[in-house]
Amino acid sequence: MTLLKLTDVGRRFGGLRAVDGVSFSVERGEIRGLIGPNGAGKSTLFSLIAGSLRPTAGRIFYEGGEVTGWKAHQAATAGVARTFQLMRVFSSMTVLENLMVGSYLRHPRRGEARARAEEILHLVELSAQADVPARSLTVASKKRLEIARALATGPRLLLLDETLSGLTPAEGREAVAMVRRINDTDITIVMVEHVMEVVMPLCDRVVVLDHGRMISEGTPAEVSQDRAVIDAYLGLP
Amino acid sequence: MVVTQVLVSGLLVGGIYALVAIGLTLIWGILDVINFAHGSYVMVGMYVAYFAWSLLGLDPLAALPFDAVILGAAGYLTYRFVIRPVMGKSALSQIVITFGLLMLLEGGAEVLWTPNSRGVPNPVSSHLNVHLGGIVLGGPQLVGFVGAILFTLVLAGFINFTRTGNALRATGEDRMGAAVMGINVERMNTLAWVLGLACTGIAGALLMNTYTVDPQAGVTFGLIAFIAVALGGFGSVLGAGIAGLLLGMVQSLVSLYASQYGLAALVGLFLVVILVRPTGILGVR
Amino acid sequence: MAEVRCMDSSHTKSPVGRAIRVAAGVSIAALVLAACSSSSHSASSKPSVSSTPSGKTVTIGVVNDETGADASAGLDTLHGAELAVQIINGKYPNISLPFAATAGLPNLGGATIKLIAMDTQDSPQVGASDVSQLVTSDHVSAIEGGYASADTQTMSAQADRLGVPFVNGASSAVSLTQRGLKWFFRTGPTDLTFGQGMFGLLKQEASAGHPVTKIAILHTNDTYGSGVEQVTRQLASQAGYQVVADVAYDAKSTTDLTPEVEKIRSAHPDVLFDSSYTKDAILLIQTMNRLGYDPGMILAYGAGFSDPTFLPTLGKGAEGVMSRAAWSVDIPNPASKAVATLFQKQYGRPMTENSARSFTAMMTLAIAINNARSTKPTDILSALEAVNIPAKDLIMPWPGVKFDSSHQNVYASGIVQQVQGGAYKVVYPSSVAVAQPSWPLSVARTK
DSSP, X not given: OEEEEEEEEEEEETTEEEEEEEEEEEETTOEEEEEXXXXXXXXXXXHHHHTSSOOSEEEEEETTEEOTXXXXXXXXXXXXXXXXXXXXXXXXXXXXXXXXXXXXTTOOSHHHXXXXXXXXXXXTTOGGXXXXXXXXXXXXXXXXXXXXXXXXXXXXXXXXXXXXXXXXXXXXXXXXXXXXXXXXXXXXXXXXXXXXXXXXXXXXXXXXXXXXXXXXXXXXXXXXXXXXXXXXXXXXX | OHHHHHHHHHHHHHHHHHHHHHHHHHHHHHHOOOOTTHHHHHHHHHHHHHHHHHHHOOOHHHHHHHHHXXXXXXXXXXXXXXXXXXXXXXXXHHHHHHHHHHHHHHHHHHHHHOSOOBOOSSOGGGGOOEEETTEEEOHHHHHHHHHHHHHHHHHHHHHHHSHHHHHHHHHHHOHHHHHTTTXXXXXXXXXXXXXXXXXXXXXXXXXXXXXXXXXXXXXXXXXXXXXXXXXXXXXXXXHHHHHHHHHHHHHHHHHHHSGGGHHHHHHHHHHHHHHHOTTOSSOOO | OXXXXXXXXXXGSOHHHHHHHHHHHHHHHHHHHHHHHHSOEESOOSGGGSOOSSOOEEEEEEEEOOSSTTHHHHHHHHHHHHHHHHHHHSOOTTSOSTTTSSSSBGGGTSBEEEEEEEEOTTOHHHHXXXXXXXXXXXXXXXXXXXXXXXXXXXXXXXXXXXXXOEXXXXXXXXXXXXXXXXXXXXXXXXXXXXXXXXXXXHHHHHHTTOOOOEXXXXXXXXXXXXXXXXXXXXXXXXHTOEEEEEEEEOTTTOSOOHHHHHHHHTTOOSEEEEEOOHHHHHHHHHHHHHTTOOOSXXXXXXXGGGSTXXXXXXXXXXXXXXXXXXXXXXXXXXXXXXXXXXXXHHHSSOOOHHHHHHHHHHHHHHHHXXXXXXXXXXXXXXXXXXXXXXXXXXXXXXXXXXXXXXXXXXXXXXXXXXXXXXXXXXXXXXXXXXXXXXXXXXXXXXX
């Protein structure tokens, strides 16, 4: 079953085409990679899917219905959650309160929202820090909090933006395992990474963007043999 | 004894400062919009209470809920039609627009209601003076203080312990981050304006127990609210409340020894705090 | 589950365009409002515009504070001047004042007066530029106006530089006529003459068995308040009274007068002299009543104590309070009563002393212009210096209008009123009094 479908999606900023004519589909249960060099338009594409930005061209479908140009809170309500490349935790609120912002979406009662938030805290191993302000967490913990917060909204589609980059090898391995665990709970994942090696073992299929355009799509093995992909990456300094 | 009496009077006035400041800090903290017209809304709130008395015969205390609702509605309309169009625009355009509101409200009040001062004679609260070991707690001041503190506590509870309060705080921290958590940021913005201006409605009703209203009546309260918000930490409800009480006492105490410098002292205190602790007393950001 | 999936069409409009439109709308609205109340507008929309057979007009500027904190008094002064012009231009045979029975100024072939009104917007600087505009663009023959002494100070200085007569009736700071200005005239009393009235009353009470030795002064920290302070100190030392408390406060920002009242209470005066504007005057009386403090007597230098809001808001709380005034509807003068009746009919509110003071300034200016038989500023200046108006041609409780070398009206004086039975009654001087003074405050309040 197709969960997400993009047809000819584009976004212009003035004269700049940040995303240009991108079309692909994501099946339910997949882990989909979205890769490309810096400035390829990956994060912009995320914003278009999650409602943080409106597309200037094309259409987006989610669970069979058209959602082009929806708003971020509508996307979240419909089960699309995202993280940000630059972490955006609510820094003056406690870790638990951060999660409750998300868990209230499915559990309007305070007690239930709190219970759900504590469950997720346990899952991402942040229970010990439940009552500290989020600003005092380490970078790695903040990344985990960011994912946990997205999970708290009860998503069916999770968009992860460079969750694996900037971590030590050990932290990276833990994070990969966590992504797998999340996927096992019937949450479809689309993840942006700019380093190809990270996504290779994790993703079922990969979409490659360069200068806003989709230059390749296929299994990790297929795209890594693609001439256009190799050129795009080698073109980098 | 004199000093105690003066400090108590200052504390009671400070309750109203706190209430006005909390309304301002809500809007400031959640929308990052500086509402220069905040004091003008206090003035409108005072007129609402005045007309509730002159047209309907309502005591300012009876008019209080009514006043909160009317100013809350004014908050909705202001956000919807004046502020929303400049959300996300430059700080300058936001300053210009709220400053324009200030001129519109004061000019409008002058045209509609003349520049004359108006007061409510003999309100119920003026019979509630409390004598406490040689100290007099003025009825209107006491009612204003208690009302302001009660409302502040209710609001603080709401902000800290409810779903909507949690969403309000999240919106204040990071609008985009809140939106992707499923929070309707527009609704939170509207709510901040409704609550923020409802505070000025309540303050207006409480003030009419003891002050007269004219188109400039809100200027001082607006100014002191700014100082309280800066002292208490931008966006902090509790901080603004405590700062409001503190300012009331400092102003009175300074007035006792150098009476014309009460407000100047508050501005001085503001400068010192900004230099020494720019985040305010309870601020974190 | 996923129920919200609609296109929101409102977002397709450009938010920038909308923002600009709204910003423009609000700014324009604000400008229009400011313009309504500040731009020059012809005040003579009443019968006074009807041209005379000869069609000649004399153009006079009036500048008052119509928008700021003193706007209510400013409007009173404007309307007093307007009413004077209306009586001069129209035919009012029932009013026994100069030019009332006939239309226009007889010596100028029945020329009518055209007023051009400007607003100081609560700013001495704006007032000065208003004066410049009246002289350079509108070519007025003379200017009347001013209420707040700070405004009158800059406006009259500007008129002096430009060489146009400026006649003031409602500002009372003594210093205004001590600057050696050639073109500035004041018909009304100064704080000194007002003070003399109040100290006259103190002396009268002393001989009636109510001696006073210690006085306290509470005053605003502006031109008006510090003028009052100086005059009161000067008169107190002449009379041998001791000033035991002298407290200044900022009227614009004050929200609580407890500290000021406590300070005065601890000095134990026999009488309190006060200069306050409306909201602080009301706050002061409420604070004293709440704290149960009786200063012996309150003698106020008008201002807030004469505001129409003062008595209704305070009710019984104001009983016994005394205030100086330049005019009262009570004074035994038929012309004054006729003018007050006309004022009430015209503007729908009672005439105030501020209206009477600017009415008198405008009348004096008109008499001078008529005597000069000219609209040239220099001729009007000479005529003003020579003017000698008898009491019967005035609505004031004075012997007349005649200027000394400083251009202060030597006959101007004040009266003292006391709140008795919820209304102000003239109690001093006895020549115009309608009631006996009730002294001290505690006695006045038990009546």
